[in-house]
Amino acid sequence: MGGRTAMKQQGFTLIELAIALAVVGLIIGMGFKGRDLIDSTRVRSMQAQVLRIGTALQVYREKYDRLPGDGCDESMKCQGGNGLLDADEARRAWTALASSGILNLSERNAAPGGQWVLRPADGELWLDLAVDRRFACQLDRLMDDGGSTTGLVQHRGDGATGWRVADDCWALARQGTVTARVMP
Numbered sequence: 001m002g003g004r005t006a007m008k009q010q011g012f013t014l015i016e017l018a019i020a021l022a023v024v025g026l027i028i029g030m031g032f033k034g035r036d037l038i039d040s041t042r043v044r045s046m047q048a049q050v051l052r053i054g055t056a057l058q059v060y061r062e063k064y065d066r067l068p069g070d071g072c073d074e075s076m077k078c079q080g081g082n083g084l085l086d087a088d089e090a091r092r093a094w095t096a097l098a099s100s101g102i103l104n105l106s107e108r109n110a111a112p113g114g115q116w117v118l119r120p121a122d123g124e125l126w127l128d129l130a131v132d133r134r135f136a137c138q139l140d141r142l143m144d145d146g147g148s149t150t151g152l153v154q155h156r157g158d159g160a161t162g163w164r165v166a167d168d169c170w171a172l173a174r175q176g177t178v179t180a181r182v183m184p
Helices: 014-064 087-099 133-143
Strands: 117-121 124-128 153-156 178-182
Antiparallel strands (some): 124 178
């Protein structure tokens, strides 16, 4: 047994540390990518809801020859109608769509949270949703022109600024919320 004593290794080698850091980096990177995929799925779900609600409004109009809620009172007795919805009739439109079997009321619930609200404005119907600006911006890019003040998807004032076509939606500040307006 010669005079050699076995030395125990203490600590990590540089290679072991590099491998451990690479693995941790990959795990963190996958977490961020997963979050992006979830947010992207929420935006696509919002788009699908807008299209389904818009289609339901058109189907109702074709089937009953009026907009849902038009000329309806609180008890949902409908007489006449003028072809336009006021704010009260727009609230009743959801009940009319649901009772006709054309649209399930769960379609009002948006993927990022909140509920879609029908809003009449200047003879048109808009869908409003209080939502994080990043989601509104992405929905605008997916469905429209990407500008917050033009087209079918728009920023509606809450004191926060909108977005420009050149902006990175996911880099927008989160403070406050905006309302995405979508004309069905």
